[in-house]
Structure formats: C-alpha cells, structure tokens
Amino acid sequence: MRLRFIGPALAGVLGLSAFVWNADSAPETNHADTYAQLDLFAEILARVQTEYVEGVDEAEVMEASIDGMLTSLDPHSSYLNPEEYRSMQVQASGEYGGLGIEITQQDGFILVVSPMDDTPASRAGIQPGDYISAINGEPIVGQPMNDSLKEMRGAPGTDISLTILREDKEPFDVTLTREIIKQNSVTYHAEDTIGYIRISSFNERTTDSLNDAITSLKRDLGSKMTGLILDLRNNPGGLLNQAVGVSSAFLDGGEVVSTRGRQANDVQRYNARPGERLPDMPIVILINGGSASAAEIVAGALQDHKRATVMGETSFGKGSVQSVIPLGPQRGAIRLTTSRYYTPSNASIQGAGIDPDIEVAQSRLTDEEMEHIETRQKRYSEANLRNALENDQGRERRPPHIPADQPPADYEGEDYQLERALSYLRSTDFATELAHKG
Structure with a gap:
C-alpha cells in the first residue's frame, strides 16, 4: 500500500490518502554508473566501520545515508524507519502526543510552518517563520529533521524547552508541556448575520465537521445568513x-485540483461532488503565509471557479504531492515527492503560492521591517526552502513589497484581516464584485 499526502514534512498533521503500490512497477536501474556508485558507497562504509575513531552503529549510519539521499532531492522527501512510520500512521488518525507544531527544515534549521490551534505550541506564542535552533539546550542545527521530531515527541505531561530564533529578537527559550493533540480541525460561530468557519488542518474528520458546522449555522441563522468567511x-x-x-x-x-507526475500520462483529476451546501452565498476565504498545500488547493479551486473572494496574504506555495511507500515489515517507508498539483485554471502554485484577490496584512510593518522587507518576507515561502522544486511553468512568487492594506498606526483590534473580511461582506463593494464575477 502506498500512501499519498500533500502537507509539508510535519510534526503535526500528515495528510494521507491511500492507493495501491505495485512493487513490480518500480523502474529498473541496471546502469553501470549506478553499480559503480554503489561499489563506492560500500567501500566508504567499510572504511568507516574499520577506521573511524570510534565504533559506529551500522544501522544508524545506513539510515542516515538513505535519508541524506532523499532529503537532497527536495525538502519533503525522507526516510521513515519502522518507528517513525508507525508514528506517522497514528498522526494521520487525528489524535497523537506532541506539541502541535508543523515544521520543515531550512538550511539546517527547523522552520516553523504553523502552530496548530489550541495546542502547546500556539499557547506558547510560537509563530510561523520562527526557527528552532536547540531542544532542551542541545543544538539541533544540521541534525536530520526526523531526529528532531523524535526529541520533540514524548509522554504527555512532560516538559520540553525549545530555543527560538525570531527576526529582530534575541534568541529565547520557550518551555512547553507535551499533551495529546486532538485535532478538532473545524470551529465556527456567527458574526451577526455572517457565518465564520475556521479550518485549522485537513484530517480524516474535516469534511464531516465542516458539513456539521454549515448545518448548525444554517439552523441558527436561517434566512438571515448573508455571507460566510472560511x-x-x-x-x-x-x-x-x-x-x-x-x-x-x-x-x-467541476474540477478541484489535478496532479501530474513524471510521465506525461501520469495525470489524475479530482472533481467536486454535486450538491453545493450554500448556493449563491457570498464567501470570503482568508489565507496567509502559513496556508499551505491542501489549504491552497481549496483557496485556489474556489478562486478559479469565482466562487469566493480570497483575502489576506500570499500563501506558502507548496504545490507538490508526496507518496509514502512502505518497504516491507521492519523496514519502514520512504516519503517521496511523486507529483505536482495544479488549480482548475492549470496553474502550478509550487513556490509561487496563491495570491489573494484583496491583499490585507494582519499587522502593520514597522519602519525597520519595511527597510528589511525582502529578507523578512522571503522566509515565509516554499520557494525559499533548500532544494525546493522549481515551478515547472516558470511562475514566480510575488516580490517582497509593502502590503496594499495594513492596520492603521493606532489600530487596537485583535484581528484586522477578519475585520476587513466582515466589512467587505457587509459593503456594497462585495455586491459589485460578485456581479462582475458573474
């Protein structure tokens, strides 16, 4: 069985959907150069075993070699030993022990993609774009990401200290208490006559939970419901x-997304099922630099079909699909990038991200941040990850710039982007935009 997912390489949700892996379909590699390189590897391994200054764990060395080969391909390919593979399967079910933090690796550092809602990571104030440089005081720079993941996991109720590097701040330590992470991925409430639904991740229960939320909002608001924020x-x-x-x-x-692999005929198309829940209801989708992968698929699909207005900031730009390929009992699995995905308008968002229809920043940039805006904004994207795949259509991420709309200097509210979305849905501007789209 080969498993497919589209989330980043994470310590949190690992998006998975199963399809068949046929070992007989694996390509043959009967090339003289390949065998020569394997002979070279065997010779180097033998030298390490006999001449290195200390004894080495042969299994660990081999695992590191395999993982090094895979991680050299792109940021999301890696080796999973049997323990890591079992842990990944538990995470996919939507409940596990940990910190609730989504990570990838960048230039030897652990980069935070996003903290999950209501988890130790989010409550500790960890932010997208933060780097983790040490765990319990021990540096992890250059350490394989899987090793860092092992150190972050542990029994619920136990503490862990992370050293955080954040732009324009001195390094600081954060102590978190591990707990069982229950991925309640959908929350909702009403803002007067406008429904608000937040999806924090895409796990096995997300679609059902979303439909329950829509049912509840329709029951509570009835005909008074005038719009929805996703x-x-x-x-x-x-x-x-x-x-x-x-x-x-x-x-x-209609089409939601398509995936295309290495071969020209390796194309799969995924279509929406008929039965729209909120026909003709005005919708605003909020995204930012922490919106990645499956979140970008939804935003891109509704944007391309002109079904929603996308508001916020350019998304992360992860447009690749990973397959988890089991290697047999007690051998673990490999996570391998096998295809790219494309929005209904045939746009690859790999590295480029989804650009909002209406750009709105969450916080106001300081004068110092404006001076270093290029460095600051480059950190929040797939394109800036080491060995990231190129966009096969040549599309590039929007250059760093000062957002068109950001909070005024005296803003004292809690969520400027949400307030702008509510204001937009309540305004005549939205009716004009909707008529234009139609």
Missing part, C-alpha cells in the same frame, strides 16, 4: 481527499 490562515494542509471534500461543500461539481 478561515484557512496558518492551515498547513493535510489530506488531499479532504481538500476535495471541503471544496465540494461550496462547488456544484
């Missing part, structure tokens, strides 16, 4: 089939 900010992705299911709630058929 909040996908800091959503790192997850299950591909759940992205299709969520999109289906707002589309009456």
Whole structure:
C-alpha cells in the first residue's frame, strides 16, 4: 500500500490518502554508473566501520545515508524507519502526543510552518517563520529533521524547552508541556448575520465537521445568513481527499485540483461532488503565509471557479504531492515527492503560492521591517526552502513589497484581516464584485 499526502514534512498533521503500490512497477536501474556508485558507497562504509575513531552503529549510519539521499532531492522527501512510520500512521488518525507544531527544515534549521490551534505550541506564542535552533539546550542545527521530531515527541505531561530564533529578537527559550493533540480541525460561530468557519488542518474528520458546522449555522441563522468567511490562515494542509471534500461543500461539481507526475500520462483529476451546501452565498476565504498545500488547493479551486473572494496574504506555495511507500515489515517507508498539483485554471502554485484577490496584512510593518522587507518576507515561502522544486511553468512568487492594506498606526483590534473580511461582506463593494464575477 502506498500512501499519498500533500502537507509539508510535519510534526503535526500528515495528510494521507491511500492507493495501491505495485512493487513490480518500480523502474529498473541496471546502469553501470549506478553499480559503480554503489561499489563506492560500500567501500566508504567499510572504511568507516574499520577506521573511524570510534565504533559506529551500522544501522544508524545506513539510515542516515538513505535519508541524506532523499532529503537532497527536495525538502519533503525522507526516510521513515519502522518507528517513525508507525508514528506517522497514528498522526494521520487525528489524535497523537506532541506539541502541535508543523515544521520543515531550512538550511539546517527547523522552520516553523504553523502552530496548530489550541495546542502547546500556539499557547506558547510560537509563530510561523520562527526557527528552532536547540531542544532542551542541545543544538539541533544540521541534525536530520526526523531526529528532531523524535526529541520533540514524548509522554504527555512532560516538559520540553525549545530555543527560538525570531527576526529582530534575541534568541529565547520557550518551555512547553507535551499533551495529546486532538485535532478538532473545524470551529465556527456567527458574526451577526455572517457565518465564520475556521479550518485549522485537513484530517480524516474535516469534511464531516465542516458539513456539521454549515448545518448548525444554517439552523441558527436561517434566512438571515448573508455571507460566510472560511478561515484557512496558518492551515498547513493535510489530506488531499479532504481538500476535495471541503471544496465540494461550496462547488456544484467541476474540477478541484489535478496532479501530474513524471510521465506525461501520469495525470489524475479530482472533481467536486454535486450538491453545493450554500448556493449563491457570498464567501470570503482568508489565507496567509502559513496556508499551505491542501489549504491552497481549496483557496485556489474556489478562486478559479469565482466562487469566493480570497483575502489576506500570499500563501506558502507548496504545490507538490508526496507518496509514502512502505518497504516491507521492519523496514519502514520512504516519503517521496511523486507529483505536482495544479488549480482548475492549470496553474502550478509550487513556490509561487496563491495570491489573494484583496491583499490585507494582519499587522502593520514597522519602519525597520519595511527597510528589511525582502529578507523578512522571503522566509515565509516554499520557494525559499533548500532544494525546493522549481515551478515547472516558470511562475514566480510575488516580490517582497509593502502590503496594499495594513492596520492603521493606532489600530487596537485583535484581528484586522477578519475585520476587513466582515466589512467587505457587509459593503456594497462585495455586491459589485460578485456581479462582475458573474
């Protein structure tokens, strides 16, 4: 069985959907150069075993070699030993022990993609774009990401200290208490006559939870409901089939996303199921630099079908699909990038991200941040990760710039982007935009 997911390489949600892996379909590699390189590897391994200054754990050395080969391909390919593979399967079920933090690796550092809502990471104030440089005082720079993940996991109720590097701040330590992470990925409430639904990740229960939320809002607001805000900010992705299911709630058929692999005929198309839940309801989708993968699929699909207005900041730009390929009993699995995905308008967002229809910043940039805006904004994207795949269509991420709309200097509210979305849905500007789209 080969498993497919579209989230980043994470210590939190790992988006998975299963399909068959046929070992007989693996390509043959009967090349003289390959065998010569294998002979070279065997010779180096033998030298290490006999001449290194200390004894080495042969299994650990081999695992590191395999993982090094895979991580050299792109940021999301890696080796999972049997223990890591079992842990990944537990995470996919939507409940596990840990910190609730979504990470990837960049230039030897652990980069925070997003903290999950109401978890130790979010409550400690960890932010997208933070770097983790040490765990319990021990440096982890250059350490394989899987090793860092092992150190972050542990029994619920135990403490862990992370050293955080944040732009324009001195390094600081944060102590977190591990707990069972229950991924209640959908929350909702009403803002007067406007429904608000937040999806924090895409796990096995997301589509069902979304439909329950829509049912509740329709029951509570009835005919008074005038619009919906779908909040996908800091959503790192997850299950591909759940992205299709969520999109289906707002589309009456049509393509949601397509994936294309190495071969020209390796194309799969995923369509929305008929039966839109809120026909003709005005929708605003909120995204930011922490919106990745499955979140980008939903935003891109509804944007391309002109079903929603996308507001916020350019998304992360992860447009690749990873397959988890089991290697047999007690051998673990490999996570391998096998295809790219494309929005209904045939746009690859790899590295480029989804650009909002209306750009709105969450916080106001200081004068110092404006002076270093290029360095600051480059950190929040897939394109800036080491060995990131190129965009095969040549599309590039929007250059660093000062956002068109940001909070005024005297702003004292809690969520400027949400307030702008509410204001937009209540304004005549939205009716004009909707008529233009139609």
